[in-house]
Amino acid sequence: ENVSFVSAGSGSPVIRWQVSTDGSTWQNVPNGTGATLTLPAVTMSLSGNRYRVIYTSFCSGDITSNTVTLTVNSAPVFMTSILPQTVCAGQSAIFSFQMAGSPTPSIRWETSANNGTNWTTVSGATTTTLVLNNVQPSLNGVLVRAVLSNTCRQNVLSHNTLLTVNAGPTVQTQPQSMNACSGSTVVFQASASGTPAPAVQWQVNSGGTWQDVAGATTTTLALQNVSPLQSGFQYRAIFSNDCNIAVSNAATLTVGSTIQITAQPQNTTVCEGQNAVITVVATGIPTPTVVWRQSTDAVNWTVIPGQTNTTLTLPAVPASSNGLKLQAILSNLCTPGVTTNTITLTVQTAPAVTSQPQDVITCIGQTAVFRVQTSGSPAPSIQWQQNIGGTWENMPGKTSAELQLNDVRLEQGNTQYRVVLANPCSTGVASASVRLYLLTPPTVALQPQDVAVCEGGSAIVQVGVSGVPTPSVQWQTSSNNGSTWENVAQATSAVLTLGSIGRDRDNALFRAVLANTCGTVTSTSARLTVNTAPEIVVPPQSTTACLNGTAVLTVSATGKPAPTLKWQSSFDGGGTWVDIAGATQSPLELTNIQMTQNQAMYRAVFSNICGDNVVSASAVLTVRTAPRITTQPVSRTVVVEQDVQFTVAATVVG
Numbered sequence: 178e179n180v181s182f183v184s185a186g187s188g189s190p191v192i193r194w195q196v197s198t199d200g201s202t203w204q205n206v207p208n209g210t211g212a213t214l215t216l217p218a219v220t221m222s223l224s225g226n227r228y229r230v231i232y233t234s235f236c237s238g239d240i241t242s243n244t245v246t247l248t249v250n251s252a253p254v255f256m257t258s259i260l261p262q263t264v265c266a267g268q269s270a271i272f273s274f275q276m277a278g279s280p281t282p283s284i285r286w287e288t289s290a291n292n293g294t295n296w297t298t299v300s301g302a303t304t305t306t307l308v309l310n311n312v313q314p315s316l317n318g319v320l321v322r323a324v325l326s327n328t329c330r331q332n333v334l335s336h337n338t339l340l341t342v343n344a345g346p347t348v349q350t351q352p353q354s355m356n357a358c359s360g361s362t363v364v365f366q367a368s369a370s371g372t373p374a375p376a377v378q379w380q381v382n383s384g385g386t387w388q389d390v391a392g393a394t395t396t397t398l399a400l401q402n403v404s405p406l407q408s409g410f411q412y413r414a415i416f417s418n419d420c421n422i423a424v425s426n427a428a429t430l431t432v433g434s435t436i437q438i439t440a441q442p443q444n445t446t447v448c449e450g451q452n453a454v455i456t457v458v459a460t461g462i463p464t465p466t467v468v469w470r471q472s473t474d475a476v477n478w479t480v481i482p483g484q485t486n487t488t489l490t491l492p493a494v495p496a497s498s499n500g501l502k503l504q505a506i507l508s509n510l511c512t513p514g515v516t517t518n519t520i521t522l523t524v525q526t527a528p529a530v531t532s533q534p535q536d537v538i539t540c541i542g543q544t545a546v547f548r549v550q551t552s553g554s555p556a557p558s559i560q561w562q563q564n565i566g567g568t569w570e571n572m573p574g575k576t577s578a579e580l581q582l583n584d585v586r587l588e589q590g591n592t593q594y595r596v597v598l599a600n601p602c603s604t605g606v607a608s609a610s611v612r613l614y615l616l617t618p619p620t621v622a623l624q625p626q627d628v629a630v631c632e633g634g635s636a637i638v639q640v641g642v643s644g645v646p647t648p649s650v651q652w653q654t655s656s657n658n659g660s661t662w663e664n665v666a667q668a669t670s671a672v673l674t675l676g677s678i679g680r681d682r683d684n685a686l687f688r689a690v691l692a693n694t695c696g697t698v699t700s701t702s703a704r705l706t707v708n709t710a711p712e713i714v715v716p717p718q719s720t721t722a723c724l725n726g727t728a729v730l731t732v733s734a735t736g737k738p739a740p741t742l743k744w745q746s747s748f749d750g751g752g753t754w755v756d757i758a759g760a761t762q763s764p765l766e767l768t769n770i771q772m773t774q775n776q777a778m779y780r781a782v783f784s785n786i787c788g789d790n791v792v793s794a795s796a797v798l799t800v801r802t803a804p805r806i807t808t809q810p811v812s813r814t815v816v817v818e819q820d821v822q823f824t825v826a827a828t829v830v831g
Contacts, residue, residue, distance in 0.1 A: 190232040190240070197227045200244070216247070224249035224279060253282035253325030253333040262321075263341040265420030266314050270340055272321050273306040282325035282333070289320040293337055296322070309340070317342035317372070345421025346375035350396075352412060352428035356463045356510040357403050359432055365398040367414035367425045375416035375423070382411040382427065400430070408432035408462055433511040436461035442489075442505065446523040448602035453491040453498075453524075457505050457517050465507040465515075472502040475519055491522075499524035499554070528557035528598030528606040534580075538614040540695035541587055545613050547580040549596045557598040557606070564593035564610065582613070590615035618698065619648035619691035625673075625703035631787035632680050632709045638673040640689040640700050648691040648698075655686040659702060662688070675705070683707035683737070710788025711740035717781055717796035722770045724802050731764040732781040732793050740783035740791070747778040751795060754780070767798065775800035 194209030206214060206228070214228065226247045232240040256275040264270045276282060286302035289295060299307060307321065319340045325333040350368035357363045369375050379393035390398065390412075398412060411427040440458035447453045459465055469484040481489070489503065501522040507515045532550035539545045551557055561575035572580070580594060592613050598606040623641025630636040642648055652668035655661060665673065665687070673687060686702040715733040722728035734740055744760035747753055757765070757779075765779065781793040808826035815821045 190234040190237075193231045193233070195229050195231065197229075197244075198225070200227050203229070219247070219249050221249050221251050221277075221279070223247055248279070250279045250327070250329050251277065252330035253278035253327055255323070255325070255333070255335050259321065259323060259335050259338045261339040261341065263343060264312055266342055266344045267311055270309040270312050270316075270342075271306060272309075272323075272338065274323060274335060276305060276325055278325060278327050278329065278333075280327050282327040285324040285326075287322050287324060288340075289322075289337075290318075293320055312340070312342050314342050314344045314372070316340055343372040343418065343420050344370070346371035346416035346418055346423035348414075348416065348423050348425045351426045352398075352414060354429040354431065356431045356433055358511040359405055359434070360402055363400045363403050363430060365400075365412050365414075365428055366396060367398075367416075368396050369414075369416035369423055369425075371416065371418050371420065371423070373418050375418040378415045378417075380413050380415060382413075383407075387413070403430065403432050405432045405434065405462070431463040431510075433462040433509055434460075436465045436507050436509055436512040436515045438507070438515060438517060441518045442503065442520050444520045444523070446525060447494055449496045449524055449526045450493050453489075453494045453522055455489040455491075455503060455520065455522075457487050457507070459487065459507050459515070461507070461509045461512060463509050465509045465512070468506045468508075470504060470506065473500070475502045478504075494522070494524050496524050496526050496554075498522055524554075525600065525602050526552065526554045527603035528553035528600050530596070530598065530606070530608045533609045534594070534596060534611045536611045536614060538616060538694075539585060540616045540618065542584055543695075545582040545585050547582075547594055547596075547611060549578050549608055551578065551596075551598055553598065553600050553602070555600050557600040560597045560599075562595050562597055564595075569595065585613065585615060587615060587617075589613055615645070616693065616695045617643075617645045618695035619644040619693055621689070621691065621698060621700045624701045625687060625689060627704045627706070629706035629708060630675075630678050632707055633677060636675040636678060636705060638675070638687050638703050638705075640671050640673075640691075642671050642689075642691055644691065644693050644695065646693050648693040651690045651692070653688050653690060655688075655702070656682075658684075659686050678705070678707055680707050680709050680737075706737075708737045708785070708787045709735070711736035711783035711785055711791040713781070713783070713791065713793045716794040717765070717779060719797040719799070721799040721801055722767070724770060724772055724800055726770050728767040728770055728798055729764045730767070730779050730796050733763065734781070734783045734791070734793070736783065736785045736788065736791075738785050740785040740788070743782050745780050745782055747780075747795070748773075750776075751778050770798070770800050772800050774798055 192210050192212060194206040194214040195203040196206050197203045216223065224247065227244050228247060229244045230242040254277040256277050259272050259274045262270040262272060284303050284305060286299040286307045287296040288299060320337045321340055322337050323335040346369040348367065348369045350366060352365040352367045355363045355365065377394050377396055379390040379398045380387040381390050408431050410430045412430065413427045414425040416423040436459050438457060438459045442455045442457045445453055445455050467485050467487055469481045469489045470478045471481055472478045502519050503522055504519045505517045529552045530549060531552045534547045534549045537545045537547055551559065559576050559578060561572045561580045562569040563572055590613060593610045594613065595610045596608045620643045621640060622643045623639065625638045625640045628636045628638055640650065642650060650669050650671055652665040652673045653662040654665050682705055685705045687705060688702040689700040691698050712735045714735055715731065717730040717732045720728050720730065742761050742763060744757040744765045745754040746757055763781065777798045778795040779798060780795045783791045806825060808824065810823040810825045813821050813823065
């Protein structure tokens with residue numbers, strides 16, 4: 178463009194324009210002698226030049242104007258190309274360029290992920306250098322460009338440049354350990370991703386260090402005709418490219434051999450609830466796999482889940498596993514299947530008391546038997562014990578399920594007994610303790626005694642009873658002096674009470690029969706004597722006696738014991754009675770009767786323990802003198818069938 182500088186002054190001075198590139202040294206501008214200095218088609222080389230005008234006149238000499246500066250602006254220009262970048266994932270990609278333009282252009286970086294169709298501004302990227310940190314494979318193939326702008330031109334585009342993001346190797350397929358039989362071919366395979374495609378190198382570790390396998394540079398490693406000497410060798414693949422190296426896992430080569438069973442499993446015996454451990458020992462490469470199986474009949478077999486080791490552990494075996502058949506099947510690459518011997522599992526059970534012994538109650542002198550029922554496999558041993566002073570002691574020879582004690586004695590009563598069981602699964606399994614309770618037969622501690630009672634009264638007959646258990650009592654009676662006996666109804670206590678006793682029970686015998694589980698005993702008999710009160714059977718009769726004569730009065734009475742007798746007389750009509758001295762027998766003979774005894778009254782008085790002073794009826798004694806006839810009878814003549822009467826008269830004195 179053209180640039181013009183204009184100056185103005187008065188008069189007709191000489192005008193001279195000057196230019197300086199540094200403000201110190203000035204040079205006249207060719208043809209710069211007018212009030213206006215025009216610089217045609219200025220270039221960037223003139224930018225920054227300083228210009229001034231000098232006026233020269235006759236009156237004032239040289240007058241210098243102010244200095245002005247020429248600034249030449251230019252459109253943005255890329256001075257260098259933006260080079261494409263190739264980096265590895267995770268690294269930084271740096272793009273840069275040089276530019277020109279005045280004023281200094283603004284910078285904007287843009288990227289396109291669709292080959293330039295759409296562009297996205299990179300935030301914060303406003304310098305000539307674009308740094309993309311930690312680039313990822315997702316940015317591979319992205320186009321990058323810069324955009325410049327200033328007042329002379331907007332959006333000046335650079336050429337598009339390519340970002341290539343390479344990735345280090347990543348193992349995608351790991352080699353797997355291989356089992357092979359001697360002489361076979363083994364193939365290991367591995368693969369990896371990466372940009373550029375990684376190179377491959379297989380390595381082998383045969384005993385401590387890794388070495389390259391010559392010529393093994395593909396993803397497949399084939400080993401021909403392997404031998405047992407190679408068993409245990411490890412192989413791996415090394416993947417490499419410009420970005421990194423990746424190492425695969427190590428795969429082990431096992432060159433197998435056939436299975437040899439060196440120790441067969443053995444028949445095993447355990448106790449119920451214990452672990453059964455059965456082992457088979459075998460050699461073979463690779464280590465044989467093991468499958469244990471079981472059968473109840475050695476014909477039909479089922480696999481035991483989870484048991485794949487050479488040692489079979491059956492936890493807490495139940496008694497139902499007794500007799501179980503077991504075997505193992507071993508397999509490896511070179512042997513399809515070898516079956517061990519079949520063994521038998523024997524499950525023993527601890528002793529148990531299935532039926533406890535019971536207390537025994539028996540009589541002294543008899544046999545006491547305690548019994549116990551047991552279970553256990555093998556059948557447990559049995560040892561009976563007795564408790565002596567708080568200590569349980571074995572009873573020699575008492576080793577069967579039945580403890581028999583013969584002729585038991587009183588001192589054995591209340592002794593405790595128990596049984597102790599033992600077998601290989603447990604010892605000291607004790608039953609409940611039981612006791613021997615001894616009974617004693619009935620004993621008459623106090624014999625019944627004879628008793629006497631008055632008729633109508635009560636009598637008590639007692640018997641003393643001992644025995645365990647307390648004996649029952651049954652009283653018996655005999656009315657024929659013991660020839661036959663019959664039970665007394667409801668008479669079952671030690672005291673027999675007889676009430677309202679009649680004389681019909683006189684001389685009856687009574688005895689007690691005692692009984693308990695140990696026997697029966699009969700007391701001696703007691704005799705009942707029933708006494709009766711005196712009872713007048715024949716009372717004395719009134720009688721007449723002659724003066725100086727004799728009169729006899731007779732009385733009879735019953736009673737038990739025989740009553741005593743005394744005669745009494747009354748001479749005042751029964752008002753007063755007086756015992757007749759010595760008159761204690763019947764009959765009573767009255768001699769030399771006097772008239773004073775005429776009309777005297779006599780009676781008998783009987784007494785015994787059941788009645789006192791039982792008085793008979795009174796008898797009256799009449800005393801007579803000899804008669805005298807005062808009128809004699811006269812003879813009579815009468816007609817047939819007429820009544821006739823003779824009359825006599827006499828007198829009696831007294």
